[in-house]
Every structure is written in structure tokens, then in C-alpha cells.
Amino acid sequence: MIDLKVPVIETERLRLRGRTLEDFPFFLEMWKDPTVTRFIGGKPREEEETWTKYLRMLGHWSVMGYGYWAVEEKAKGNLIGEVGFGDFKRDMSPSIKGEPEIGWVLAPCAHGKGYATEATLAAVFWGDKNLMAARMSCIIEPEHGASIRIAEKCEFQETARTTYHGEEIVLLHRPISGK
Numbered sequence: 001m002i003d004l005k006v007p008v009i010e011t012e013r014l015r016l017r018g019r020t021l022e023d024f025p026f027f028l029e030m031w032k033d034p035t036v037t038r039f040i041g042g043k044p045r046e047e048e049e050t051w052t053k054y055l056r057m058l059g060h061w062s063v064m065g066y067g068y069w070a071v072e073e074k075a076k077g078n079l080i081g082e083v084g085f086g087d088f089k090r091d092m093s094p095s096i097k098g099e100p101e102i103g104w105v106l107a108p109c110a111h112g113k114g115y116a117t118e119a120t121l122a123a124v125f126w127g128d129k130n131l132m133a134a135r136m137s138c139i140i141e142p143e144h145g146a147s148i149r150i151a152e153k154c155e156f157q158e159t160a161r162t163t164y165h166g167e168e169i170v171l172l173h174r175p176i177s178g179k
Helices: 019-031 047-064 115-130 147-151
Strands: 016-018 068-073 079-086 099-107 135-142 159-165 167-175
Touching: 016 115, 019 047, 019 079, 047 079, 068 115, 079 115, 099 115, 115 147, 115 167, 147 167
Parallel strands: 099 135
Antiparallel strands: 016 068, 068 079, 079 099, 135 167, 159 167
């Protein structure tokens, strides 16, 4: 495996770390789960699509200097999800191209424990220190109240309602502080 120098971030309960090839089966199962994909594309992902997504997330670190971390519980060492930044060149208006877009997803076993907020806050803190942009963005389906609350706890504010791939989304932004 190529060492991409993905920083490790530790919180009280979580470790955010780079992905390994051995992590792929977890992510495959997570992205097959309809509970996970309900508000993220609306349909479970098959292996080919998950593999492409997995490689895209790894590639961000080598090309952009940021990307997605695997999230694991420190106490048990179990993978529970992913959090991080991407620039996906989304064809939408208003455009967020060039803005680090934060995202998070956790397996159902980790829902309702505050892990998503804890991991996202850790990523945002890292972003404040390391990203070379004026602001971070995120997009969330309007019905996904839990994710909107996480974004708000991380000081993201709604800036627009728009569509992406024909679906309504909420666009949120947060200035990058510490520059």
C-alpha cells in the first residue's frame, strides 16, 4: 500500500485514520445498507460503485492534500464509518467547485451515539488548520434532519436550497477560521 501520509486524528472516543485495503469489506457492507444510503443517493451501492468511490476517496489525499478518513471506535478498534473532505466537481448552481466539501457517513451500529458530530468536529478542526480555502461546504437532503443538526453543531449555515441530479438539497457553508 502506498503511504499517503494521511494524518491520524484522535478524539475522546474515536480515531480518524487513513484507509487500508483491508478496510474495503467494511465499507462495501456499509454502502450496501439501505439505512446508510437512504439520504445519500437513495439506493444501496454495489461492489463496483463502492470500489470506485473507495479509490476516489484515497486519491483525494494524493492530489488535493485532503480527503476522507476511516473512523473507528478507539475502545474496540471497530470501523464505524467515514468523514472528510472532497472536491467532487459537482455540476450544480451555485457552484461549490474548489471548496472543500465535508461529508460523513456512519454504519447503523454507530447511529445515535454522537459519533458523527464528534468525528465531524474533529475533521472541521483539522480543516481550520490545514485547508487553503476561504470556506467549507456541505450538501444535505432536506429530509435528513440528523445530518442538518450535525452541520449546524459544526457552525455550518444554510446558504441556498438548490438541486443536484434532480434532487432538492440544502447547501451549507462555514468559513475556515484560523488563517
